[in-house]
Amino acid sequence: MPVQTRSERFTSPVHAEHPEVTGREAVWKLSPVEKLRELIDGPLDGSPYEITTTDAAGATVKWVERDHPLVGAAGSPEDRAAANAWTNFEKALHIRLDGDAGALTVTRDGLGSTPRAAHTVISAAxxxxxxVVLDNRGDxxxxxxLEIVxxxxxxxxxxxxxxxxDTALHLASQFARIGHGARLTHILVSxxxxxxxxxxxxxxAEAGADAELYGLYFADAGQHLEQQVYVNHDAPHTRSRVTYKGALNGEERARSGSATC
Incomplete structure (x- = not known):
């Protein structure tokens, strides 16, 4: 039987367990697969990279080992590219919020042109x-x-x-698990x-969980900006709202793709 719902999709953190990507799959049909081939199947540098952070009294930021108990707590890769990243990262960047943590900005600028794998966990006590603002710049x-717990x-x-x-390539799977009575506001700007x-x-995941997901994207000529949004009401008495808006600019070759389920 074919997969009927998003929740039935195969998941695995092991790259080799996912089928090869042709571009005809539902999850890849909007994407320029050949431009992304080295990220989907190629070798990746999974070593820690340089970041800069602002001060936030109730937040800690540190690198943790792959076997940290929160790695895998929010989800598991549904596609071959995410599994390639999971297979190859060496350490995860753990951002922990306690009490009234305030505002924290984590900036990545200058990752360079080497194909890379990364893993980030944001946890809230x-x-x-x-x-938490994740600010991505440079090449x-x-x-x-990214896991949010x-x-x-x-x-x-x-x-x-x-x-x-303008030349950057970025594939990201962002998983969130929301506990009892907790609320996540997730904002994506591309x-x-x-x-x-x-x-x-x-x-x-638990009763009373609440999520608001907002997205904003603006694609210029030659850009492909894509997002596939999924919300699963695993528990009773939960609430969600999803609003994504975008625009295209340029006479040709500006592309965007969005799907919500």
Whole structure:
């Protein structure tokens, strides 16, 4: 039987367990696959990279090992590119929010032209509040996974900004698990890069979980900006709202693709 719903899709963190990508698959049919081939199947540098952060009293940022208990807590790759990133990352960047954490900005600028894998975990303690801005700039060839884990009654906002240079390639799977009575506001802004494909996947895992997902994208000539948004109401008495808006500019070859389920 063919897969009927998003929740039935095969998941695995192992690259070799995913079928080869042809571009005809539902998850890839909107994407310029050949431009992304090295990120889907090629060798990736999974070593830690340089970041800059602002000060936030209730936030900590550090690199953790692959076997950290929060790695894999929010989701598992649904496609071959995300699995390639998961297979190859060496350490995960862990952003932890406790209490009233305030506002934290984490900036990546200068990843360079080497194909890279990355893994980031944002976790919020019980009752924690705060704002995390992930600011992506410069050149990059990057495939990555982002996990967001909210414990009970946490209320945080995560903003992911893609303002890469014109030649950048970026594939990202962003997973969220929202606990009892917790609330996540997720904001995705894609402006720069040649090909940027960011797929948020949110699980309202426990009663009273709440998610608001907003997206803004502006594609100029020669750009491909794509997002496939998924919200799963796993538990009863949960709520979600999804609003994505975008625009295309240029006489030709500006492309965007969006899907929500």
């Amino acid at each position: 019980q009752g924690a509040t705060g704002l 990059a060839k990057l495939t990555e996974n 909210l414990e009970a009654d946490a209320n945080i906002t995560v903003v992911s900004v893609q303002e890469w240079d 402006l720069g890069g040649e090909v940027v494909r960011v797929n948020p996947s949110t699980h309202l």
